[in-house]
Amino acid sequence: MTTTIPTTAPTTTTETRELRVGVVGLGFAGSTHLDAFTALPGARVVALAGQEPARLQELGTSRGVEHLYADWQDLVARDDLDVVSIGVPNSLHHPIAMAALESGKHVFCEKPLAVTGDLAAEMVRAAEENDLVLEVAYNHRRRxxxxxxxxxxxxxxxxxxxxxxxxxxxxxxxxxxxxxxxxxxxxxxxxxxxxxxxxxxxxxxxxxxxxxxxxxxxxxxxxxxxxxxxxxxxxxxxxxxxxxxxxxxxxxxxxxxxxxxxxxxxxxxxxxxxxxxxxxxxxxxxxxxxxxxxxxxxxxxxxxxxxxxxxxxxxxxxxVPSGHHQSVIAEFLATIRAGEGASAPRYAGHHGSYALHRSRVVDAIYESAAIGREVEVQGEAR
Ligand SMILES: NC(=O)c1ccc[n+]([C@@H]2O[C@H](COP(=O)([O-])OP(=O)(O)OC[C@H]3O[C@@H](n4cnc5c(N)ncnc54)[C@H](O)[C@@H]3O)[C@@H](O)[C@H]2O)c1
CATH class of the missing domain: 3.30.360.10 (Dihydrodipicolinate Reductase; domain 2)
Known part of the structure; x- marks a missing residue:
């Protein structure tokens, strides 16, 4: 019996496999995410959720999205998604991200990460514990x-x-x-x-x-x-x-x-x-x-x-050309792909901690304005 010894390392299919994306939100943010993921190679939007039925149908048909939902819960419950992309009112960022991260999906979230620093901290912790990417749409820095x-x-x-x-x-x-x-x-x-x-x-x-x-x-x-x-x-x-x-x-x-x-x-x-x-x-x-x-x-x-x-x-x-959302989403996808070829922990440094600091600063500003004096910004244990 002869054995063929490969002369090059086998290519892993995970590095190039198409990432399956679910987008939540149909407004400026959600539709911008939808178009950015659709335009980028290596990703496919397979599910879309939002509460404007006519727009949901119109976006789903024109972008070829197979699965359409009114509520985010039904989208996040799918077990065939790699990514959930969040473009909804700020108070929904936390519940959607937590459900997605706890069910093994990477998250791309609109800014602000959450409505408070404490909720943002829970999201970062969930990303760390599940070794998943949590990226935030700070698109303007990509100008x-x-x-x-x-x-x-x-x-x-x-x-x-x-x-x-x-x-x-x-x-x-x-x-x-x-x-x-x-x-x-x-x-x-x-x-x-x-x-x-x-x-x-x-x-x-x-x-x-x-x-x-x-x-x-x-x-x-x-x-x-x-x-x-x-x-x-x-x-x-x-x-x-x-x-x-x-x-x-x-x-x-x-x-x-x-x-x-x-x-x-x-x-x-x-x-x-x-x-x-x-x-x-x-x-x-x-x-x-x-x-x-x-x-x-x-x-x-x-x-x-x-x-x-x-x-x-x-x-x-x-x-300054347009397309800053597409730049940050391209980086997000590249980070996920790079991690797929690595050994665990794969995504250290990509769990949204920089965005958490911004949320802590926002908290401190509101608190200072409310009480009328300088306050300390809460830090995270390192
Ligand atoms: N990075 C940027 O430049 C930028 C620009 C605009 C908005 N944003 C952010 O994007 C987010 C959304 O803003 P927008 O202007 O697109 O808001 P919007 O009000 O236009 O759209 C919100 C969408 O969320 C959907 N939604 C609400 N509840 C839902 C639920 N339970 N299930 C499924 N979908 C639900 C609505 O149906 C709607 O389609 C906000 O966090 C905002 O801060 C970021």
Whole structure:
């Protein structure tokens, strides 16, 4: 009898097998996830859930999704999914992620990870205990201008960064007065948790992930409570919901390395802004500013330095294509595939702990605003 000895290592089918995805949510987030997973090789959306029957049918048919559900529970109960992707109101992130992780599925979750840090911590723990990937849609840090700044800062060209300002400010853009967005129980908060968490993420990412140790904050809801600031959009049919979130907040955050961040977020304010995203870094030998005016895609970066003693301003020409969700989802899929070929534990460092820290910071900001003094940001045992 002859035995054939393979001359190369056998290829594993797991490394290239198609990942089966279930998407929950049909709004901006859910449909963006659906399109991103559909466009990427190596993944297939086989199940979709959402509570708008006509849209569910329309998306299911046009994207070729086989299994359609009104409720997330029926989707997560499937035993043939590798991934559950969550694009639903914030308070549902936790129950859906927990059910998915505890039944062995990787999770891609919209920001914020959860409505409180404690719930976010449970999600991270479930991802760790089950050795699964928990990734969060901090898509704005994948903007090409943010990536450019991140690369630029690698060799400290602006010296030690001692302070930063980060803001996402709208003149009149409360998302759905009377919808889940303005109901604290469903959303966890207003523009801070909705928009501020994105610019907080960008600032921490650019500054090298310092830990936030304290927050001193204020929050107001003057416009929203009076029914103003909705940008002329009709008040939702669910308008018996309360407006019990802020429409503006401002916080001073202190970091463990002595540096600090002024963070502001508004859905509505009587000010010159329209839809303004800004992150400004002040360094010992230079500065850098990202300013996205009404989702502009060019001319967003400015660098400040001294050249031969003369104050100098430069404008890197970086174009920002769309598709940041697709970038983070592509990374998420690549992480899962890389782990499939590895030995356990396969996914250390990919359990969402960085997003948990952002949730702890958001908690501290709301607590500080509520009690009127500086509070400590809760840390995790390491
Ligand atoms: N990363 C970003 O840029 C970005 C942008 C927008 C929204 N978001 C986040 O995405 C999430 C959803 O926001 P949105 O604007 O898409 O909201 P949305 O209100 O437009 O859509 C919510 C969807 O959740 C579905 N849903 C609610 N309860 C459900 C249930 N029990 N079972 C199944 N489906 C259910 C609804 O049917 C709806 O399709 C939020 O967490 C929000 O913060 C992120």
């Amino acid at each position: 090409a201008d943010v990536a450019f700044l991140h690369d630029y800062l690698r060799d400290s060209p602006i010296g030690e960064i001692y302070h930063a300002r980060a803001s996402w400010l709208r003149r009149s853009g409360i998302p759905g007065l009377g919808s889940w967005f303005t109901d604290r129980q469903a959303a966890g908060g207003g523009p801070l948790i909705d928009l501020g968490s994105h610019v907080l993420d960008i600032a921490l990412h650019l500054m090298g992930e310092p830990r936030v140790v304290t927050a001193s904050a204020v929050a107001y809801g003057e416009l929203g409570r009076a029914g103003r600031g909705g940008g002329g959009k009709p008040v939702s049919a669910l308008s018996d919901r309360p407006f019990d979130v802020e429409d503006f907040s401002s916080a001073l955050l202190r970091f463990d390395d002595g540096s600090s961040l002024q963070l502001q977020a508004s859905w509505a304010s009587y000010s010159k802004v329209h839809e303004d995203i800004e992150v400004e870094l002040l360094g010992a030998t230079g500065g850098a500013r990202l300013h996205v005016d009404d989702y502009s895609t060019d001319g967003t970066l400015t660098l400040y330095s001294d050249v031969n003693g003369a104050p100098t301003v430069s404008k890197p020409a970086v174009h």
